[in-house]
Amino acid sequence: MTLDIDHLRADTPACLQRIHFNNAGSSIPPTPVLDSQIKYLKLEAEIGGYEAADATQETLEAFYTAAAGAIGGKPQEIAFIENATRAWDMVFYAFDWQPGDKVLTSRADYNSNMVSYWQVASKYGVEIVMVPDDESGALDVAALERAIDDRVRLISVSHIPTNSGLVNPAAAIGAVATKYNIPYLLDACQSVGQLPIDVAEIGCTMLSTTGRKYIRGPRGTGFLWVREDWIERLEPPLLDNHAAPWVSVDRYEIRKDARRFENWESNFAGKIALGRALAYMTDLGMENIWARIKLLSGTLRAELSNLPGVTVWDPGQEKCGLITFTKDGREPKDIRDRLRASNINVSVSTTQLTRTEQRDHAVDATARASVHYYNTQAEIERFVEAIRHL
Structure with missing residues (x-):
């Protein structure tokens, strides 16, 4: 089975107004x-x-x-x-x-x-x-x-x-x-x-x-x-x-x-x-969902890693749809708020949610983007450009 992304996005009308990369916080429910x-x-x-x-x-x-x-x-x-x-x-x-x-x-x-x-x-x-x-x-x-x-x-x-x-x-x-x-x-x-x-x-x-x-x-x-x-x-x-x-x-x-x-x-x-x-x-089938999330998150993680001044903090051999990152000279809360003003949703992991090794590097907060199957490559490109130009 191949996911019909156009249909899934039609079931998620908010996709027309905003990029929702806060699915690990709270996804947008489908219309049904x-x-x-x-x-x-x-x-x-x-x-x-x-x-x-x-x-x-x-x-x-x-x-x-x-x-x-x-x-x-x-x-x-x-x-x-x-x-x-x-x-x-x-x-x-x-x-x-x-x-x-x-x-x-x-x-x-x-x-x-x-x-x-x-x-x-x-x-x-x-x-x-x-x-x-x-x-x-x-x-x-x-x-x-x-x-x-x-x-x-x-x-x-x-x-x-x-x-x-x-x-x-x-x-x-x-x-x-x-x-x-x-x-x-x-x-x-x-x-x-x-x-x-x-x-x-x-x-x-x-x-x-x-x-x-x-x-x-x-x-x-x-x-x-x-x-x-x-x-x-x-x-x-x-x-x-x-x-x-x-x-x-x-x-x-x-x-x-x-x-x-x-x-x-x-x-x-x-x-x-x-x-x-x-x-x-x-x-939809969990194998299909997981394959789609891995594809999108892998792309987003790689694109962010290539941006000057951006550090991606995700450890582990196996990674998922959550991408945590920082950008030099920008507080994660500022990143979230400026993106939100452009109808792009992300979240912030503050001090008590950050990992020990991040604290060892004096990182007390990170921005978190989390993709789902209804997100698209075009949204990733727009997101990366928004981070580039912050």
Whole structure:
């Protein structure tokens, strides 16, 4: 299958007005996704919120099948969560942390995850070990294996850090986790929708992701996947009468499926729209999407690297659709703001999102351009010229 870029851009009318290179922040949803969300909200306004949920129960349930199919899981292993961070939190804080427990993570893990690591370190006496990088800048899998002992309770890694185009070796990490029978939490916030994901091939135990990035769903949506044999080993840190029905005056029973990590009230319009976005993505084919993103990002990365005064900061052997860069004499925020004034969207990774080696070079912020399949070579050329003439 070849992607019909003209059709995909027609489904994304904003392409006529601006260049959107901020897909790793929040993609622009295609029209069918937007329409599904608006249609549901209108139904709520017409007949009532509870009534709308009852009338669309089959469509709401279809989300679980779509999410499971997107990552090679099962519908009962999926929980709809309002964002990737909260999805990640629901399993990380479900562990019964004890003094001396050890968590192995990467030096480039997401900053919200880092906050949680150090919170449990402070609160429970857990040891947080940031595994060194290899020569390419990715997590060193051999060093990860050397760090394993009988105190390791969890391996937790961001597949694609938010602050660079690096793709960490998720499957190789999974092989180590499987070998030593250690649970493995994969933060796939930037990878689901960008590259093919199969949880069985990766070997992870839990996976969290968002709807707003490469899946092209709405903000305020995400999901959690927990491998079936681990669901009942994890008691969610928060429960309500959806996650754990109240069965008698003094007793509740926690659900046996992954919906134990949900709560009763949620973004129903967002769930329907996320399900539609997942179906849209699946219809296009992840291999096709990934090939297109690699082609565009490789071109953009090379073109930027050739510009005088521009430094591209992406490490790793395998790179993705995120391109982080700086330009001599220009603050990244200034680059973002001047591009935005020309209807070109990028984002900025500030101090707490930059990698350690960037700080070693006194780089406390970078500009980040992130492409998707609906972007074009012509947009890349215009973008590069805009950077050249800043």
